[in-house]
Amino acid sequence: MPPCSSVRVTAAHLTPARLGVADAGEVLTLQRAAYVSEAQLHDDLHLTPLTQDLAGLREELGRESVVAWGIRDSARLVAAIRIVEGDGSACVNRLVVAPDRQGEGFGSALLAYAEDQLGDEVAVVELFTGEHSAANLRLYGRFGYRETHRTDVGKYALVHMTKTRAERPNRGQALG
Numbered sequence: 001m002p003p004c005s006s007v008r009v010t011a012a013h014l015t016p017a018r019l020g021v022a023d024a025g026e027v028l029t030l031q032r033a034a035y036v037s038e039a040q041l042h043d044d045l046h047l048t049p050l051t052q053d054l055a056g057l058r059e060e061l062g063r064e065s066v067v068a069w070g071i072r073d074s075a076r077l078v079a080a081i082r083i084v085e086g087d088g089s090a091c092v093n094r095l096v097v098a099p100d101r102q103g104e105g106f107g108s109a110l111l112a113y114a115e116d117q118l119g120d121e122v123a124v125v126e127l128f129t130g131e132h133s134a135a136n137l138r139l140y141g142r143f144g145y146r147e148t149h150r151t152d153v154g155k156y157a158l159v160h161m162t163k164t165r166a167e168r169p170n171r172g173q174a175l176g
Contacts, residue, residue, distance in 0.1 A: 016113045019068035019080060024058045026077045027068065031057075034096035041132040042156045049094060066093075069114050071106055079106035081114045090118050092127035107139060115143075115165075124164055131157045 019027060035049040060066055060082070070080040078101045082093040092114070097106045115125065127145065129136040137159065145161035 016069040019070045021061045042130045079110050081110045089124045090122045126162045128158045128160045
């Protein structure tokens, strides 16, 4: 029998898939694991992603305005993102990567994929992150997000960022 392989699959080898209400338990587990480090950075164990319950997440994932995507390595959900669309804008909500898989490109791959799936009517994409989340701020900056303002939430501030989407060709027409 051949020895077990220790080769890890990278984000470039995996395709995101839609997530729904049936995936809520896995999404909640991943969300909580990913946000522990955020809670530590901000000295706040009451972050909404850590206190959200399963019923609330199921309700959120069931909304028509919410689209969720995830990346699985074999059967394991290693990254997820939720996008809320409405009125010509979209809000990136809960981009999470399993702590042991951070730094492997899953967050970048999933954000790029989710942005590409947005409808043509979406002109602006918004998001926020904590001011002590240096890696998140770098990631969003690389993707063209720019800080618009900060909201004081007590011990720290939330950094609000937006990105204006460039004009995109009609998907139904050939280019050239």
